[in-house]
Amino acid sequence: MADGLKFDLVSPERLLFSEIVESVVVPGTEGYLTVLANHAPLMTTLRPGVIEIKAQSGTVTRFFVGGGLVDINASGLTILADEAMGAEQMTSDYLSERIRVSREDADNTGIDYITRTTARQRVSDLEDVQRWILPA
Structure with missing residues (x-):
């Protein structure tokens, strides 16, 4: 190559x-x-x-x-x-805040279904990143 x-x-x-x-x-x-x-x-x-x-x-x-x-x-x-x-710049606090905000959107019954579903997927994706970059 x-x-x-x-x-x-x-x-x-x-x-x-x-x-x-x-x-x-x-x-x-x-x-x-x-x-x-x-x-x-x-x-x-x-x-x-x-x-x-x-x-x-x-x-x-x-x-x-x-x-x-x-x-x-x-x-x-x-x-x-x-x-x-x-x-290497990613911090646990940064990811935790992103997950928190996405969870709020996922739980918000005042927004449309597609936005809530997208937020649920974002929570899952960010939790995967958190496990991969910041292992316990």
């Missing part, structure tokens, strides 16, 4: 990562997917989770993403994240 995969991770604030890498594991809405060089074109959405980037040297870098869009094309992989931060 001499050519590698061009990967860009963009948050609303800035470009967080831009390199040629070996692979990227992405938390797609339908499940995790691994993207390598010459991947078939695909557009999908992200769920809250962890992106795992494997450099051509073999080192692994992880980022938390709160959701967003994934674009895989002939140029490479671009992720436009709603929010993103290095996994």
